[in-house]
């Protein structure tokens with residue numbers, strides 16, 4: 001898997017010490033597998049927690065990135081230009097959080113927040129995974145809606161040809177949580193002539209969607225509502241809390 005392969009890339013180093021291992025249920029065969037929690041420092045970005053699950057019984061593997069409830073002060077927007085034949089560009093590492101919107105304007109293609117789990121992958125990995133997702137249920141579709149299926153096939157071919165850098169394209173990543181990242185091969189991103197990164201202020205609407213506290217008139221508190229309101233206040237200081245460490249998910 002792309003996310004797993006990312007662990008071997010030299011630009012990312014795990015902190016010394018063994019990863020934490022937790023026995024957890026395999027989502028595919030329901031036997032016990034192992035979830036490894038690994039802290040990783042990504043240069044020019046931040047520390048992330050990579051949760052990687054592996055099942056010795058059926059070979060199921062999946063991985064997910066977590067941010068321990070921390071979010072950036074500002075949103076981040078990346079703009080990456082990939083020229084045809086630039087294989088180095090499609091190998092750039094990408095961290096995609098749950099809040100990120102990814103788009104390829106040339107294909108009028110967009111991956112909305114929450115449609116793929118948070119992950120550590122590459123440009124190629126993102127596009128291949130998207131093509132794979134679209135291919136799901138294609139067999140049924142071919143029988144019932146052959147025209148739609150043909151359009152999807154044609155589109156997936158384009159996505160895959162982007163994933164292999166056979167055609168040039170632009171990848172845009174916009175993340176109001178600031179927790180997404182596109183690797184630069186330059187020490188100073190400002191010197192990267194293919195990649196730009198800009199910060200932006202979150203709008204109230206963006207914050208609300210992320211589950212953050214938004215400053216506005218407090219609703220009137222009725223005695224019965226007090227517990228709910230207090231709970232909401234406590235949670236709102238942070239992004240949604242770290243999910244259960246033993247939770248595993250099917251590959252997207």
Ligand SMILES: [Zn+2]
Nearest residue numbers: 026029055058
């Ligand atoms: Zn299994």
